[in-house]
Amino acid sequence: MRRPGASGPGFGPGLRAWLLRLLLGLAAWRGGAAGRSPVCGCCPGPARSGSSVARYCGAHPALELQGRCCLGPGPGPGPAAIVGLDLGNCSLTFLCAAFPDASAAVVIDLTENPLENIPNTSFQGFTRLQSISLPLALECPGGSMAWDRITTQGDSRTCQGQKNPCNSSGDLAWLCPENSLCSPNGPGLVQCMCSGSYHGYKCLREGTFPVLLFYGILGAVTTSLSLLAWGTQRRKAKAS
The missing domain is CATH 2.10.25 (Laminin)
Structure with a gap:
């Protein structure tokens, strides 16, 4: 039985070093995961070796495949930019919620999916997109007039050269x-x-634009409403 005031068994130097390495590894893993958009993992597995995204990424040494994304240097010190997205053969019936994160993509592959319809608004902001491969049942985003070249092969359609x-x-x-x-x-x-x-x-x-006037009026209205709410609650508290 342990006597009062006696110290318990401490951590040895080896165990402390192991715990420190574990914590550093977890921090590095969390930092890497935080820098990558959920769209890169909305379909399990890596990018397919024969997809247009994998070919594009392999042809540019500065790019790197991570999950379903081809990543490149971003415009600033933040996370890398998604320049390619391969969501082919993912059994998708609709685009995942994080799809807008790939708005800087140059090439996208959505082939071999039971997609029935993709609204044009899903590609709002995708101004850099130069190639998108789709199931044959789908038309090119924006219509055929929005692209320089459209080709079909097997059960897929590829739209290239955004106008x-x-x-x-x-x-x-x-x-x-x-x-x-x-x-x-x-x-x-x-x-x-x-x-x-x-x-x-x-x-x-x-x-x-009258910035000072706008925020001045907004601040005055907010302050007035806050004082009114505070006064009302105070009267109720006194009455009770």
């Missing part, structure tokens, strides 16, 4: 309101950006 809808004519022509400029926003998608000092609805207001 700039702002520089197109005919069906893809897009007219923005006065005082605004057309900007690509994905296959067949555009957004109108106010030019110069114009802002507001349809870019009808000119001059710098």
Whole structure:
């Protein structure tokens, strides 16, 4: 029986060193997992060796395959950018929720999936996309006019060379309101950006946005509502 005040068995130097290595390893693993988007793991296993994503990644030494993603240097010190995404043969009936994380992708492979329909809005912001392979039942995002070249092979369709809808004519022509400029926003998608000092609805207001006035009014309203709520609760507390 242990006497009061007696110390228990301590950790030896070897056990302490082992625990330290374990903690450092877990921290490194968590840091690497945090830097990678969930879209890279929404389908189990690595990228398929014969997919267009694997071929693209293997042709560029600066890129690296991790899970279903081909990763490259990001624009800043943050996590690496997803330049390729292989979700082929994943039994997908719809795109996973993290799919927008791959908006910087250059090549995407969605073949061998029972996908029935993908809304064009799913590719909003995918302005760098230059090649996407799809099941044959699906049309190219944005329609055939949004791509330079479309090929079919077996049960897959590949759309290559995303066109700039702002520089197109005919069906893809897009007219923005006065005082605004057309900007690509994905296959067949555009957004109108106010030019110069114009802002507001349809870019009808000119001059710098009144930031101080806006936040001043917002702060005054917030403070008034907070005081009103505090006064109401205080009266209720006194009444009870």
